[in-house]
Amino acid sequence: MSLESPTQIVSVKGRWILDSRGNPTVEVDVVTACGALGRAAAPSGASKGSREALELRDGEKAFHGKGVSKAVKNVNEEIANALKGLDALDQRKVDLTMIELDGTSNKSRLGANAIVATSMAVAKAAANSLGLPLYRYLGGPLADELPTPLLNVINGGEHAGNDLAIQEFMIVPWDFSSFSEALQAASEIYHTLKGYLKERYGKSAINVGDEGGFAPPMKETREALDALVEAIKESGYEGRVALALDAAATHFYDPNKDVYVIDGQELDREGLLEFYEKLIQEYPIVSIEDPLQENDWEGFKEAVKRLKVRIVGDDLLVTHPDLVAKAIKEGAANAVLVKVNQVGTVSEAWDVVDMAHRSKWAAIVSHRSGETEDTFIADFAVGVGAKAIKTGAPARGERTAKYNRLLRIEEELSTPRFARNKYFL
Numbered sequence: 001m002s003l004e005s006p007t008q009i010v011s012v013k014g015r016w017i018l019d020s021r022g023n024p025t026v027e028v029d030v031v032t033a034c035g036a037l038g039r040a041a042a043p044s045g046a047s048k049g050s051r052e053a054l055e056l057r058d059g060e061k062a063f064h065g066k067g068v069s070k071a072v073k074n075v076n077e078e079i080a081n082a083l084k085g086l087d088a089l090d091q092r093k094v095d096l097t098m099i100e101l102d103g104t105s106n107k108s109r110l111g112a113n114a115i116v117a118t119s120m121a122v123a124k125a126a127a128n129s130l131g132l133p134l135y136r137y138l139g140g141p142l143a144d145e146l147p148t149p150l151l152n153v154i155n156g157g158e159h160a161g162n163d164l165a166i167q168e169f170m171i172v173p174w175d176f177s178s179f180s181e182a183l184q185a186a187s188e189i190y191h192t193l194k195g196y197l198k199e200r201y202g203k204s205a206i207n208v209g210d211e212g213g214f215a216p217p218m219k220e221t222r223e224a225l226d227a228l229v230e231a232i233k234e235s236g237y238e239g240r241v242a243l244a245l246d247a248a249a250t251h252f253y254d255p256n257k258d259v260y261v262i263d264g265q266e267l268d269r270e271g272l273l274e275f276y277e278k279l280i281q282e283y284p285i286v287s288i289e290d291p292l293q294e295n296d297w298e299g300f301k302e303a304v305k306r307l308k309v310r311i312v313g314d315d316l317l318v319t320h321p322d323l324v325a326k327a328i329k330e331g332a333a334n335a336v337l338v339k340v341n342q343v344g345t346v347s348e349a350w351d352v353v354d355m356a357h358r359s360k361w362a363a364i365v366s367h368r369s370g371e372t373e374d375t376f377i378a379d380f381a382v383g384v385g386a387k388a389i390k391t392g393a394p395a396r397g398e399r400t401a402k403y404n405r406l407l408r409i410e411e412e413l414s415t416p417r418f419a420r421n422k423y424f425l
């Protein structure tokens with residue numbers, strides 16, 4: 001019989017829980033020999049990149065399907081058997097074990113949701129075994145920088161039932177000396193925006209989308225940007241809060257005609273780039289995520305050259321180390337969205353951040369539109385020293401859980417720093 005180390009994994013247990021859209025998802029508990037528990041849950045996207053790791057997920061009749069229940073079974077049987085006895089401190093080995101056990105290139109056999117929830121739970125169990133906060137365990141003694149928050153306060157695209165083609169209209173409170181001051185400004189702007197929308201568009205305009213941002217019945221991009229500029233000004237934060245967009249352009253691209261359908265127009269790549277150029281001249285936009293559809297690598301390169309803001313790859317790069325390496329080499333973006341569940345393991349997401357930082361790219365740690373109360377990404381963002389985090393509006397529990405965790409981390413640190421304008425180009 002071998003001697004157990006305190007950090008050895010002794011149990012792995014999966015279950016289904018509900019996510020913020022009311023769909024079942026996977027939660028995993030990992031326990032180590034010293035009795036420490038790590039619990040984590042898989043989020044889920046709606047506007048996914050086609051190359052993402054594949055979750056085993058139920059369709060419309062979720063509880064009658066086999067998706068999530070199959071993923072839970074995989075955790076409780078194959079994954080549990082393979083991980084028991086491994087050291088929770090050996091994150092890379094844990095992740096490689098699951099990757100090999102799965103045996104597919106996109107984690108589709110065991111399910112990326114089964115794998116990612118286990119991978120995150122192992123990291124938490126390791127941290128708890130050592131009595132360390134997760135950000136400290138992941139980042140070491142000098143992890144003390146809080147990311148700039150990118151808060152999605154107007155929802156469109158796949159996340160809302162309105163006509164806005166662009167998916168996310170975010171405010172970027174950057175000119176503040178702490179995360180908490182930045183979040184306070186964001187909250188004030190959110191409430192000012194609510195009043196603005198109600199007055200102009202009526203009561204229904206303050207209904208919210210999947211990420212807690214308002215989903216007003218707007219037709220055009222500029223209406224949303226005007227509303228944000230006005231709310232920032234009215235709240236007294238002009239010049240201290242910038243704007244960011246997630247176009248998620250794959251989702252308003254018509255492949256049959258090779259055009260983007262936006263604001264009542266059909267624009268080709270050139271037309272859309274000119275459209276963005278004008279927006280950047282008129283509004284304080286510091287970044288555009290997925291400005292073009294996910295297969296248009298040439299278009300992304302053009303966007304980096306011409307738009308002179310952060311061009312963030314999400315659907316384009318799907319947090320995949322190989323795609324990020326290619327994009328760095330080719331100059332197809334200058335920032336990467338990091339969604340742990342998009343690639344499926346903590347160590348692969350770690351590698352992506354590492355590559356980004358070595359190349360002077362920004363890494364933006366991100367939630368998914370379908371979330372849980374899990375706050376893993378808040379600690380991960382501080383641990384890896386990400387320049388920014390996007391985790392929705394400063395409202396709705398599954399979003400505020402992450403922002404609130406960052407407030408507590410900031411309070412806990414004796415010398416907290418705020419990433420301030422490090423996200424900017």
Ligand SMILES: C=C(OP(=O)(O)O)C(=O)O
Pocket residue numbers: 044045046047048049246248314337366367368369370
């Ligand atoms: C968070 C996003 O949405 P989803 O989770 O639906 O992919 C995104 O596109 O950046």
Ligand SMILES: [Mg+2]
Pocket residue numbers: 246248289290314315337
């Ligand atoms: Mg996106």
